Amino acid sequence: MSVTAAKGFQAAGITAGIKESGNPDLALVVNRGPRLAAAGVFTSNRVKAAPVLWSEQVLKGGLVSAVVLNSGGANACTGPKGFQDTHATAEKVADVLDLNAGEVAVASTGLIGVLLPMDKLLPGVETAAGQLSEHGGEKAAIAIKTTDTVHKTAVHQGDGWTVGGMAKGAGMLAPGLATMLVVLTTDADLDSGVLDKALRDATRLTFDRVDSDGCMSTNDTVLLLASGASEVAPEYAEFAEAVRAVCDDLGRQLIGDAEGASKDIKVEVINAATEDDAVEVGRSIARNNLLKCAIHGEDPNWGRVLSAIGTTRAAFEPDRLNVAINGVWVCKNGGVGEDRDQVDMRYREVVVTADLAAGSETATIWTNDLTADYVHENSAYSS
Amino acid sequence: MSVTAAKGFQAAGITAGIKESGNPDLALVVNRGPRLAAAGVFTSNRVKAAPVLWSEQVLKGGLVSAVVLNSGGANACTGPKGFQDTHATAEKVADVLDLNAGEVAVASTGLIGVLLPMDKLLPGVETAAGQLSEHGGEKAAIAIKTTDTVHKTAVHQGDGWTVGGMAKGAGMLAPGLATMLVVLTTDADLDSGVLDKALRDATRLTFDRVDSDGCMSTNDTVLLLASGASEVAPEYAEFAEAVRAVCDDLGRQLIGDAEGASKDIKVEVINAATEDDAVEVGRSIARNNLLKCAIHGEDPNWGRVLSAIGTTRAAFEPDRLNVAINGVWVCKNGGVGEDRDQVDMRYREVVVTADLAAGSETATIWTNDLTADYVHENSAYSS
Incomplete structure (x- = not known):
């Protein structure tokens, strides 16, 4: 049900012709209210797509009436013309649906450094607007795929209210989210301040802890839109947990579909002095190419884990470190x-547990193995 | 000529039986003086091999009379027994050659987490001692190979003095040096303070800027030993340049032999506000798996370069960045x-130039592409 699981939303996914393959490439999500509250989290990369x-500017107002998303082109590193194209896309949506362009968010994904074919994209917006439906969530999720092999959706039912969402992302998954577009919708009756807090709390523990290739x-964009159509205002804790659960579900789907991956790797760091230490160590392990190759080869090479831990600033004594792989403590006391x-x-999921023996904090980072298929996919991506 | 190019040194390389393959696996380098000055630089990994x-302790005294090196086992993460084995190795060398064990440096390379077969290693020390020769440098260089396809040596002739050296390293090459063992020797008549400064100045600009896989x-160890046998004390600048030249030569050989690599990539960062900025940006580019795959596919995917630059804290404006690949400015003004x-x-060497347009500092980092062969080599390494 994706972004149309919650009441008050319509969506569409169509083929505008942006992709040469002829696959769907344009999605539209519209909030029909009564509320138009929204929050967003964006890439922390300093080189940001148009x-x-x-959308960062749009979200500052806390109101989003529609989101238009395209695959087939990231519109990143495209200069002033690229920004004009984004602006024109928002204006077109506003025009066709009689909305305020300043409340239309835009998201793009695909190759960097190429201008979008606006002669196809703008007519596509009209087509998509004509196909908006309360059942369009699935089609929207399909239209934002790039190298994704499957589309990704998730839904959480609250007591009289719902949170649903869609995600795209396969490669380039790293801490500042990923080449990841996510739209979450809810019919809970909450204001943008609450949405913002719930979204940041959720992404910090989910998308920010997914690290496929460092x-x-x-272009990373995660949006949360609330329509208020359920007329229910859930407690913060309950709502925040629902948002976290949907983000966690989508994040796991991203890792499960990571480019060329044959293993999903759960890196658990336990007994850290601080949560920051646990995250730093988890990321260092998750990014170690040699370990990721070893896991691909089903080789429990714990020396790679220790050398990755050793590059961090976390509190630990080398001769007190313990490491388990799939529950077997292959390294004890360093x-x-x-x-x-x-x-x-033998199985797809591999759990690496690093015990820092320095405190009681924990963190979990998800990553995947490094494979020849990853190399193949990414050595032929733009050509 | 390797470590025996300079006067006053003897070396040997033999098969002790540490490696199952039966390839040479033990090297010995002896300084016959008259001086025994030495300096060393070691891995900055906090998990350090025995x-x-x-050797860090030995080098604090500034005197090294012999270095014993083995391949076939890193003696890392081997606990108190591993340290005892290193100590016993130094004692054995001291015994056989009538030296002070506190002046015998030890270096090991190979798999982490496995104890060395001391019943083979110690008799090997005796064999090596019996084969020490002024012509043994080449054999020593061969005995320290692991996944290296070739042995690596370099020599610089000064005016009446010489600097020579050997290196091993193929995978795991990163800023804190690499899984890299290097022994440099000189017959220049200099004290350990001068050697230390020259070695640090040289490694900062050479081995520290080689980053194969992050x-x-x-186990990284770089040692510089001076015998004083030439009775010449060169000017600091001249000597430092010679050490830098030998390190640069060996560093390039390491990159040229990196595991599975098909391209040597020179990342030049220009017009940075500070040298630190230039190094940070260079490393970020050199470690970007997506770019390394793209270069393997001979795809000038400059968007990957921009997104790597965007993750750094360096001073720059996104819309003033320029990127050239092999001299073609494929990205201008972002x-x-x-x-x-x-x-x-088409050629093996690829030059990526990143112009930050923020100052006048530069740095060069060497790396290589990411290939299916790298994955294969490292997914089957310990098994």
Whole structure:
């Protein structure tokens, strides 16, 4: 049900002709109210795509009546013309649907450094507007795919209210979110301040802890729109947990569809002195190419984990570190532990547990293995 | 000529049986004086192998009479027993050659988390001692290879004095040096203070700017030994330049032999506000897996360069960035520049130039592409 699971929303996904493949490439999500509250989180990359620069401004007002998203082109590093194109796209949506362009968010994904074919995109907006429907969430989710092999949606039912969402993302998944576009919708009756807090709390623990290849995108955008159509205002804790659950579900789907991956790797850091330490160590392990290759080869090479931990500033003593792979403590007190032959790595999910023995804080980072398929996909991406 | 190019040194390289392959695996380098001055630089990884912990202590005295190096095992993450083994190795060398064990440096390379077969290593020290020769440099260089396809040596002739050296390293090459063992020797008549300064100045600009896969090792060791046998004390600048030249030569050989690489990539950062900015940006570009895959595919995907720059804290304005690939300015002012089809990437060396337009400082980082062969080599390394 995606972005149309919650009441008050319509969506569409169509083929505008932006992609040469002829696959769907334009999505529209419209909030029919009564409320138009919204919050957004964007890439922390300092090189930001035009639609990110535009949407950051839109979100400052806390009101979003529509989101237009395209695949087939990131509109990043495209200069003043790229920004004009984003602006024109928002104006077109506003025109066709009789909205205020300053309340239309824009998101793009695809190759960097190429201008969008506006002669196809703008007529596409009209087509999409004509197909808006309370059942359009699935089609919208399909239209934002790039190298994704499947479209990604998630829904959480509250007591009389709903949070739903869609995501796209396969490669370039890193801390500042990912080349990831996410639209979440809810019919809960909440203002933009509450949405903003819930969204930031959720992304910090979910999308920000997904790190497929350490590469941070120029286009990451996560939006949360509330229509108020349920006329229910849930408690903050309950609502925040629902948003977190939907983000967690979508984040796991992103990792599960990561380019060329054959293993989903859960890096658990335990007994850290601080949560920041746990996150820093988790990321360092998750980004270690040698470990990611070893896991691809189903090799419980815990030495790679220790050398990754050793590059961090986290509090730990080298001779107190413990590492488990799929529950077998192969490294104890910084040295050889249980027999590595006991580690069974045949399944897709692999759990690496790093015990810093320095406190009681924990963090979990999700990543995937590094494979020849990843190399193949990304050595032929733009050509 | 390697470590025996300079007068006053003897070396040997033999097969002790540490490696199952039966390839040479033990090297010995001895300084016959009259001077025994030395300096060392070690990995900045906080998880340090036993020989690193030992040799750091030895180098504090500024005197090294011999270096014993083994391949076939890193002796890292091996606990108190590992440290005892390193100590016993130094004692054995001291015994056989009538030296002070506190002046014997030890270096190891190979798999982490495995104890060394001391029943083979210690007799190997005796064998090596019996084969020491002024012509043994080449054999020593061969005995320290692991996944290296070739052995690496370099020599610089000064006016009446010489600097020579050997290196091993193929994977795990990153800023804190690399899984890299380097022994440099000179017959210049200089004290350990001068050696230390020259070595640090040289490694900062050479080995520290080689970044094959962003993975920092537990074993990196670079030693510089002076015998004084030439009875010449060169000017500092001249000597420092010679050390830098030898390190630069060896560093380039390391990149040229990086695991699975098909391209050597020179990342030049120009017009940075500070040298630190230039290095930070250079490393960020050099570590971007997506760019490394694109270069493997001979795809001048400059968007990857911009998104890598955008993750740094360096001073720059996104719309003033310029990027050239092999001399073609494919990105100008943060947007599309010259025609990317003009870029010729058929040759092994690829030059990526990032112009930050923010000052006048520069830095060069060497890396290589990311290939399916890298994945294959590292997914089957320990098994």
